Amino acid sequence: MSNANLNRALLAVLAALGLVLATPDASAADLRVVGTIPDLSTLAEEIGGDRVDTRSLSRGTENLHSVQVRPSMLIALNKAELYLQMGLSMEAVWITDLLIRAKNKRIASGSSGFENCSDGWEAIQVPESLSRKGGDLHPQGNPHFNLDPLGGPHLAAKVHSALVRVDPKGKAVYDKNYEAWKKRLAVKQERWKKIAEGLKGKKVVVYHTEYNYFAKRVGMEVVASIEPKPGIPPSPGDVTRVVKVMEEQGAKVILTAAWSNNRQTNDIARRTGAKVVELPNQVKGADWATDWIALMDGIHTRLAEAYELELEPKPE
């Protein structure tokens, strides 16, 4: 191609792009909030009310460590005025490049629109040494604290303070909605407390380390993980190991998520006579997990059913 032709081709491409770039952005004036997971976006929606336009990057059904990047994620981050992340490296693998390419200084780390919701949270399972021999380790500890019965209140407080910081004019609205959320939570916490008394000391097996916070908080004993190390699929030897532990310990319930390798989980359940309880690991991971309180309520209910506890009051 001659230089003249090359120049003409480049000019034509740039002119076409200029036309598209000139198209006005017709987005709404609400505070645009993006959460990495629905737990955060639904809390922002509840506390922010009509003042916010929320968006979650993950759907709620995926493996949180390997969410597939989609075009709408980049566009949402580019427009966001407040960005909420779980932290503890939960999203690190897929969010890093998105944030770089979003080119949005309002939500860059260190700016007022960036909220790392694990700040102030005391993580469990913090590795003593970092080596891939330990699997897909998170250097700062287990990031699934949204599944701790006390995780929701921590996240709600973070979301509330971030909203007030970014949009101080809306403080009265945010305070009011936050108080309403806490009242709704308090009612449910009474119910959860009673169920937790029944769950205390029960033995359980998990596929991944998602439910360790929950188990620890209510006093359940995690006797085995089907994954030999976080993120490492179980071998036939691992399946045999788990079966043996379950038989020795008398564990009769396995907690797993929809994304997990449930063929092997079901195989273990068949060999041990255990019940498999498939639980979401985030809001919107099941039809009934519409927000964080519903998620936590549903987890309590399903565990109570699995261990055949008396449920009072009846689940919604």
Place this chain on the structure above:
Amino acid sequence: MNIKTIAPAALTSLVAFGAADSALAQRAQVVSPGSPAGTTLGQSTRFDSDFNPAVSLATDLVADWYGYDGDSEDGFDLGLRRVDFLVADWIDPNAFSWITVAYEEEEFGIEEGAIEYVGLPGNWSMRGGRFFVDFGKQMQAHIEQLRTVDRPLVLREYLGEELPGDGAQIDNWFGVGDYTLVRFSVGVFGDLAGESHGEDDEVGPELSPAERAVFGDLGYTGRLTGLTEIGENGTLQFGGSARFLSNFAFEVDGSEAGAQELDNAVYGLDLTYGWLSDTGTRSFTVGGEYLMFDGDIGADFDDNGTPGDGTDDTLTVLDDSVTGAYGFVDYGWSQFSSAGVQYSFAEEPDASKADLSELDLYYTRRLSDFLRLRFATTFGEVEGGEDYTRFAVQLTGFIGPHGHGLNW
């Protein structure tokens, strides 16, 4: 002014400058006025490792068996195909850098060494140095990162096994609505010749770029691509790419035959659709790319006259167009297992314009996020040449920090 006054002042100056700057070379960390500027290391000394960059490695082992329909010798080969050393970190809040050193065929080479500046306004970003050029969906990836053991045949033939360029590139993207984005890039390069690996036994003219070029004679790349979401689970991507190579020469070692002031271009159109289940455990991807290679696409060397006498050789440049394409279908039935088929064909960029094709069947097992095992079979057809069959086993390990970058 006496020496007793000057000496303490000079000493104080030396210490003060030494605290602010550090010498790049391994010498005493004292920089006096007029010395080459060092780098400021902030709150650490040059003996601290607190600000060391992230280091990662990829190790790629391939064992294969080739069987030929003709006289070529069948047989096995196995060994270390490649090791990539990657070093990356932020330089400051607006720029990051990465360097990839590849060990391949008993040699080390700097495959990438670039700085990307993201402090430009809007969605603009700029990179400079040596980096993989922005062409289609597959040329930006290192070979061990691909879905298949090797890059599709048509890309190898027209662009090279890998295509690092020495130059600069500017990028921008914008959203159209909430679910569609458009990205474009323009690159300008001093060296954009591409690399061919594993084919060093071929004897013939070698392409070499001009040592110095006027602006219009530099190498250029351009890419325009759009991505849009289809339903809850699908993403469709289309794109067009171009690579212009100007003012290059064909030269032959030990011969005076050659041709200068040549140019050629490669154009590509790509289309990819990806579907991912709600849980992210099942995936389906179908895609392809059509390429046209145009201009001075090759040269035939003839050792005329006295064999070995470089003064009477001839070199005939082929000024023509050839085309080719590849397409693939890939299905992942779990987060650990996937399989696919890929077909690629191309007209060979030489005087014969022979039809070449490869059919690849592959199964990939991810033993973990960091260890991957692949079994592959390739059926190759060469018009006027020897057809071949290849069975390959590939084991690839990744050590160190990792991330799932944007492949757009």
